Amino acid sequence: MKVLVIGAGNMGLTYAEAMSKSKLLKKRNLMILDSSPEKILSLKKILHFDVFENLEDCLPKADLIFIAVKPYHSEELFAKIKALANPGQIVISIMAGVTIGTMQESMGIPKVVRAMPNLPAQIGKGVTSYTASKEVSRIELLTIENLLDTTGKSIHVSSEKFIDASTGISGSGPAYVFYFMQSMMEAALKMGFSANDSKVLVSKTFEGAVDLFNQSDLSPNSWMDRVASKGGTTRAALDSMDDNNVKELIKEAAYSAFNRAVELGEEK
């Protein structure tokens, strides 16, 4: 099986590295294409895969086409792919919003998988949701799941609605965590800690809390109760967040990302 990754950015390069290093692909079965000349130069220094500058030279050889460009680059790319593709090829797209129907029609390829990964894929700790058009067979889907798992954990979802929804939870989610971290680091700096101490205090707090959560069946609410003493400091902070409606605002933010994913699909 030959895989072509289109778009060597944050996500495309991450998947190219992970898939080419896994035992799933034989040597030299990973091709990568990017439109930026500087990126091509740096990619050529990486030895796990073959680098291409023109679609004509690589697309016809691919069994699986992994699309990792920004949604606003997709329309132009699809038209070029359509001229070279054959209907037996399989497309996996990680683009936010762009629907399976649009991809089938614009590329003339019936077998399409839509997936939504997240940035921790870069360190093998990503989570990816995926769903497929009915033309993709069970065996093909199993192979694709194994490829997605090279960057972490994947979950199959029953419809594209859940791809847009997981964009609002896990796809964009790392940025919400960084937002919270940034806010806490700014508070620590204001309290007089050095930049380095602020970073250590905040990052270790996140790491420890997530590890605790993962090692038990307790809900986040139960863990909050274990930290908060009656009339104590944590309760003062949690009450302040509740008074300011922070939980509702976070839910609203996740819905904004979900809605934006749906909107991106409608813009096509």
Ligand SMILES: NC(=O)C1=CN([C@@H]2O[C@H](COP(=O)(O)OP(=O)(O)OC[C@H]3O[C@@H](n4cnc5c(N)ncnc54)[C@H](OP(=O)(O)O)[C@@H]3O)[C@@H](O)[C@H]2O)C=CC1
């Ligand atoms: N970043 C994230 O955390 C996540 C991103 N995604 C999705 O992944 C996709 C990629 O995002 P990300 O990796 O951050 O984006 P990047 O901008 O980092 O990477 C995209 C790359 O594709 C290149 N490119 C653009 N058009 C073409 C083309 N026609 N042929 C070949 N290469 C092309 C770009 O080149 P140039 O820079 O010259 O335009 C760039 O190098 C997006 O659709 C996004 O929705 C999904 C989940 C998480």
Ligand SMILES: O=C(O)[C@@H]1CCC=N1
């Ligand atoms: O912000 C975006 O549109 C992409 C999709 C999920 C994460 N980044």
